[in-house]
Amino acid sequence: MDDTKRYERLRERFQNGDISRRKFFGLLGAAGAAYGLQMPFARQALAAGDVTQVRFDGWGGVVSEAFRKHAFDPYTEKTGIKVIDGTFPGGDEYLALVRASQPGEYNIAHLSGVFDYARYASFDLTSELNIANIPNMANVMPALMNAFKSITPDSLSAAPYDYGTTGLAYNRKHISDEEMKEKGAKILIDEKYKGKIGGWSDWRTRMWYAALQTGQDPNDIQDLDAAWDAVRKHRDLALKYWASGAELMSLMAEEEIYVTEGWSGRIYALQEQGHDIGYYDPPSSFGWQECLFVLRGSPMAACEELLNFMLDKDTSIAVAEGQSYPPALDPTKVDLGAKIPKLPAFDATGTLAGLTFADPGYWNGNEAEWSKEFGRVQKGY
Amino acid sequence: MSIEQREARQPWILLTPALTAISLLLIVPLMFIVVYSFWLKSAVGADTPGFYLDNWTEVLTDRFYRDILLNTLKIAAITTVACALLGYPAAYFISRSKGNKMILLLLLMLPFWISYIIRTMSWINILGVSGALNSAMIHVGLIDEPIQMLYNQTTVILGLVHFLLPFMVLNIFVSLDGIDTNLEDAASSLGATRWQGFLQVTLPLSLPGLAAGGLLCFVLAAGTYITPVILGGPPDAMFANLVYEAIIRQLNWPLGSALSLLLLIVLGVLVLIYNRYLGMAQLAKGLG
Incomplete structure (x- = not known):
C-alpha cells in the first residue's frame, strides 16, 4: 500500500469519527517524522521486500x-x-x-x-x-x-x-575525407588547425591518442616522454577540452572546433541531425x-x-x-x-576482432600516475 | 534560577538550533575532511587510514599547486575590482533614485531566479563563433570571419563578474542607502563641488559596503568551479577544479581533502584580516 492510500484511509477514519482530531494529527506528525528520519539504510531494508523502483x-x-x-x-x-x-x-x-x-x-x-x-x-x-x-x-x-x-x-x-569507438570526428567543410585518412590521429596535433581542435578531458583517451600520434601500441606505451609531449602539443593547439557528450556535440555543431576525437554514436547522431561531420576510426582506434x-x-x-x-x-x-x-x-x-x-x-x-580495446590491467595499473600527471599537463605543465 | 541567569541563557537557547545545524552540517564534515587529508590513497581499492603528512607535504611544496592558487587569487582579485567598478555606479544610481527603488532592486535580483549554470552557459550563445555578437558584427559588415572570443581567461572573468555583480551592488547599495543625503548638501554649502562631496563624504562613508561586497565577491570567485569549466580553455583552471579532479577524476580523496583545506585556510585568513580591520557586522548588514 502506498503512502497516499494510507493517508486517505486515515483521513476517512477521522472524518467518520473513528479517531479523534488529536490522534489524527498525532499520527500525521509521526508519519512525517518517520519519513524525515528515514536513513539510506532503510532503502536496503526495503530492497529485501517489495521493490517499487x-x-x-x-x-x-x-x-x-x-x-x-x-x-x-x-x-x-x-x-x-x-x-x-x-x-x-x-x-x-x-x-x-x-x-x-x-x-x-x-x-x-x-x-x-x-x-x-x-x-x-x-x-x-x-x-x-x-x-x-x-x-x-x-x-x-x-x-x-x-x-x-x-x-x-x-x-x-x-x-x-x-x-563503440572513440574515433576522429571532423567538420567536412574544413577537412576533407582524404586529408583525415592521410593524417589520422596526428591531425589532432596539426598546427594548421590550432584553436579549432578539441579533445575529451579524459586522461585515458588523451594517452591513447598520444600513443597513436607517436606510433606506439596504446596497450604498451614504451616511450612515455614522447606520449606526454604529444598530449602537451595537443593541449597547446586545442581550443577546449570537452567534458560531456552534449558538449562534444555542441562544439562540433556550432563549429567552435573542426576536429576532435569523439564517441561514434554521438557523431552519428550529429550526422543524422544533418551536420556535415565525418567520422574516421584510425588504425587501433579506441574501442570500448x-x-x-x-x-x-x-x-x-x-x-x-x-x-x-x-x-x-x-x-x-x-x-x-x-x-x-x-x-x-x-x-x-x-x-x-x-x-x-x-x-x-x-x-x-x-567476434569484435577488428577493434582494439583497452587492456584493463595495463590501464588500471597506470591510472593513479597518469590521471594525476594529465591533471597537470592539462593546466599547462 | 535568577532573572540574570535566565537572561544569560536565553541567547544560547535561541542559538541552539543554528549551532546544532552548523555542527552537524559544517563542523563534523569538516573534521572528516581534516582526518581524510592525513590518509593515503591506495593504487587500487580503499584508501589507507593513518596519520601521514604526504598529502600536505605535496600540496605545500609543489609549485604546481602554488601557481594555480596564485592564479586563482589573481582571477578573484580582477573579478572583485571589475565588480566594484561596475557595481558602484549602479548601486549609487539605485540608492539615489526616487520612487522606483524597489523595482530596480527587483530587477537586480531577477538573475537569481535563473540557474547559475544556465546564466554562465548563456555566454556561449552570445560570444560563440555562431553566437549573437559574431552574427551581428558579420551582419553589419564589421568582420568577415567570426572572432574566437570564448574559452579563455577573459571569458572566465566575464562569467564571474556576471554571477557576482549583484552581490557587490547589494552591499554597496545597503551602505549608500544608510548615508544621510544632508551630508552631501552640507558639503555643497561649505563650497565643495558635487564631485568633491562624493569623493570626500559619500565614498568614505560607503567604503564598508564596498569592502563587504569585495570580500563576498573575492571569496565566491576564488572558490568557483563551474565557470572555468564552461567558459575556460585548457590552461584556465582554478583551484576548486584541482579539488574536483583529485576527488572525482583521480579518486584521490586524501589529496583532494588537503587541497580543499588549503583553499579554506587561505580564504579564512583573508576573512580574518577583513574582520580585524572592518568587522563582520558590515558583511551581515550587506547580506541582510
Missing part, C-alpha cells in the same frame, strides 16, 4: 533518451517497477558518487570499458547475477562476456549491452564496450528482470538505433535489422 544511471543526452523511451518506459508499463533515471558526465565522477553512497542507493549503471568493471571489482562493488534469470544473455556476443569473466571468473556483475553493471546491495531480482528486458531483441535493437551504438547481441544469431549494420564500429562477425 530501481535506479539506473547513464550518460545522459541522446543515450538516456533512447533508454528511457525504448527500455525504461515499456519496462515500467509491463512490471509496475519504476526506473529512476540518473545521468553522469563520466565514469570517474560516477564511481566517486557510488563510493560515497550506501549500498543499495545506486543500482544499475551503464558503464564503459572493461577497465571500469575491473575498478568496481577492486572497490568491492560487485554483485552476483543469477544468469538463469536473464535468458536473453544467451544472445550476447561471447567476446564481450569473456572480457568480464576474465576479471570475475566465478560470477558476473554486469550484462554487456553495446559497444559498455555494460549494464548491477551494484552491490541492489534488489537483484528486479535488476535481473530489467536486464533481461533490456537484452530482449526488440528492446535492444530499438535502444541501439536510438543511441546509435551497436548492441551486444551476436549478429550471427540475431537479425539486427537494416539500420544497425550501418552504425559506426559495427562488427558483423560477432
